[in-house]
Amino acid sequence: MNSNLFAELVKGVDRKMRRQNRKILLFMDNASSHQELDLANVKIVKLPAKSTSILQPMDQGIIQALKLKFYKQQSQCIISKMEKSPLSGTDLLKEVTVLDTIYWINRAWKDITSTCIKRCFEKCGFDKVGEQPLENGSDNEEDDDTPLAQ
Numbered sequence: 001m002n003s004n005l006f007a008e009l010v011k012g013v014d015r016k017m018r019r020q021n022r023k024i025l026l027f028m029d030n031a032s033s034h035q036e037l038d039l040a041n042v043k044i045v046k047l048p049a050k051s052t053s054i055l056q057p058m059d060q061g062i063i064q065a066l067k068l069k070f071y072k073q074q075s076q077c078i079i080s081k082m083e084k085s086p087l088s089g090t091d092l093l094k095e096v097t098v099l100d101t102i103y104w105i106n107r108a109w110k111d112i113t114s115t116c117i118k119r120c121f122e123k124c125g126f127d128k129v130g131e132q133p134l135e136n137g138s139d140n141e142e143d144d145d146t147p148l149a150q
Contacts, residue, residue, distance in 0.1 A: 001033045010037055010044070017041035029056065057120040065116050069108035077104075 017024055018041045026044050028034045029052045037044070053059050081095065
């Protein structure tokens with residue numbers, strides 16, 4: 001990530017939010033590429049220094065879930081190839097392409113549930129204030145009116 005790419009991406013999100021007549025809050029870490037920008041529909045709030053590992057939902061389980069799903073895809077591929085080929089497991093790994101890996105990551109990400117993501121946000125202290133129903137409609141819990149600050 002660099003400053004120019006960051007600005008281009010975030011300004012694109014801002015344009016999209018403006019078209020949809022929505023305003024969003026975007027939490028960011030303190031990476032040097034995350035520069036201050038004048039945006040109409042996106043407000044950027046930077047996490048406190050040295051708190052990313054505690055406050056970032058990706059670090060609270062989403063990355064781990066993604067890796068587990070990725071490794072499952074990889075293992076299934078290797079086992080399948082072992083059943084069809086006399087090569088050893090190490091040699092079979094050499095047959096894996098970058099494209100195979102991209103497909104596995106894509107499938108693994110699609111398998112991450114909205115419930116997993118929601119729980120990781122909750123673990124970081126994000127409450128249900130302003131929460132939208134989960135896409136799959138599986139959220140049967142009562143609404144919690146506790147403010148985010150608490």
